[in-house]
Amino acid sequence: MSHLLRKRLAELDREIASKRRKLFKLEKTRSAVEAELHAAATYPILTLPVEITTEIFLWLRDLQPLRIPRCRMSGTIAVAGVCRAWRAIALATPRLWSNLRINFDGIEHKVVLKPLWVECFVDKWISRSRNCPLSLDFESRSVLHFTDSRLRHILHRYSSRIQTLSLDIGYRDPRPLRFDWAEFPLLEKVRLLCHSHSDQDVDFPRPMNIFANAPRFRELDMQSSTLDTTLLALPWSQLTKFQGHIKNLDLFTLAPNLVEVKCALLPNEDVFSTTMITHHNIRTLNLDKDCNLIQPIALPSLQHLDIAKMDSHELLEPFLKRSSPPLASLSMQALKGPTGNCFDHLCQCMALVASTLEVVKLCKVPEDLTGISTISGTFPNLRSLQISLRNTDHESGLAKLLDFLYSPRCTLRACKFLWAESPFLDRRAFAGTRRGTHKVDTISGHLARLVKGGMSVYIGTEDKNYLVG
Incomplete structure (x- = not known):
């Protein structure tokens, strides 16, 4: 009996060896076919020049903020993990690592508790940027989650290389970050979002020094619903661009070199000044x-x-009269004047800048387009006009619009008219050309003729230009 079993085992061994030889041949053949396939086939994305691939990576890096760990990856980490070729390109591109966005509040608490884990990650990331100027975007609203001292350590460690800084600290006090203790030789732009818990917190015992050691500091975006920015000891004379909330008009005297300003008053504040301020x-x-x-x-x-x-509009005319500015563009809400026509009242207010005005944007026009023809005669250099209508009286408004656009005095090169709903463009209208002849056509047909003549026309809603379908 045993000799039969030994014979059977020998047969099985021979069969297994035969199968292994066939499997080896199949694997060898498969490897050859795979090599031939890779030699013949090319992936278009891998044939791009390295410079173009690098620019694509630089565009992707700002798509998503970084969450640590294993939450949402930033564009930089995502592309570096696709393949060895892309990883090599990413690691060889210092600018790709010069932007770092972190939401510290989104980091798992057990990770934050690990000593220096977050700091080591930041160091490793920034080390790949080599000597490139840094753009840091940090969100850290909870002092209990990521302490002031740890956030201050990161900011001070790389202060000499920070060129752009965006910091959202919510209701945390910015003073413990001690921006006056660090040098910021490259810093140009700052976006700071912070508030205070109460009105008493706003009254600091002394001005808070902030970025006093930043000789290239020019742009400040200070978003706060309670903090008076004029209480900050900023290098105001350096600023050329400011955006944020203000408590009074001190900004216009503290910062004489401002070129661009976007501001609003703090809640429950009002402007009162007996002295005229000229900037x-x-x-x-x-x-x-x-x-x-x-x-x-x-x-x-x-x-x-x-x-x-x-x-x-009562404040607008005296402002323009005393300023006499070379105003080129105006964007504002259109209001009814004493005669009930917003265009007549607007033209009357803007007479002092009619010779320089080129672009006008009016929102919430409270009526149809009655009186729009007065714009052509008042603004001889007007090139672009955008109007957002409040009502939906399309038919009467569109007929007046055609007369306005066909007018020989119309100097527009582009116009945009927005309705809350879809305008009715299939209605037929009898309107004239700039040569004086008239023709019956649909409103869309008339507008298409104007476009063919070189005018850029947009008419519809915010989402769709119905002129082009």
Whole structure:
């Protein structure tokens, strides 16, 4: 019996050896076919020049903030993990690692508790940027999650290389970060979001030094619903661009070199000044809410004015009269004047800048387009006009629009008209050409003819230009 079993085992061994030889041949053949395939096939993305691939990576790096660990990856880490070729390109591109965005509040608490784990990660990331200037974007609202001392250590460690800094600390006090203890020789732009817990916290016992050692500091975005920025000991005379909330008009005297300003008053504050303030360098002014800010100031160099909300046009005319600015663009809310026509009242207010005005944007026009033809005669250099209508009286408004655009005095090269709903463009209208002849056509047909003549026309909603379907 045993000799039969030994014979059977020998047969099985021979069969296994035969199968192994066949498997070896199949694997060898497969390897050859795979090598031939890789030699013949190319992946288009891998054939791009390294310079183009690098630019794509640089564009991807800002898509998502970094979460530590294993949450949402930033664009830099994602592309570096695709293949060896991409990883080599990523590691060989210092600029790819010069931007770092971290939400410290999104880091798992057990990871934060590990001594220096987060700091080592930041060091490793920034070490790959070599000597490139840094752009840091940190969000750390909870002092109990990531302490002031740890955040201060990171900021001070790399202060000599920071060029752009964005810091959202919520209701944390910015003073413990001690920006006055560090040198910031490359710092140019700062975005700081912070608030205070109560009105008493706003009254600091002394001005808070912030970025006093930053000779290239030029742009400040200070977003706070309670903190008075003028209580900060900033290098105000260096600033050329400011965005944020203000408590009073001290900004316009503290920062004489400002060129661009976007601001709004702190809640429950009002502007009262018995002295007229003249600022000679501001060229762009954007008021988020309060048009009353222009009442006690004069801006003789102003070129671009954007007023998001106006209760009345009464402040606009005296402001332009005392400033006499070379205003090139105006964006504002259109209000009814004494005659009930917003265009007549607007033209009357803007007579002092009619010779320089090229771009006008009007929002919330409270009526149809009656009186729009007065714009052509008032603004001889107007090139672009955008109007957002509040109502939906499309048919009468569109007919007046055609007459306005066909007018020989119309100097527009581009116009944009926005309705809350889809405009009715299939209605037929009898309208004239610039040569004086008239023709019956649909409104869309008339507008297409104007476009063919060289005018850029947008008419529809925010999402769709119905002229082009």
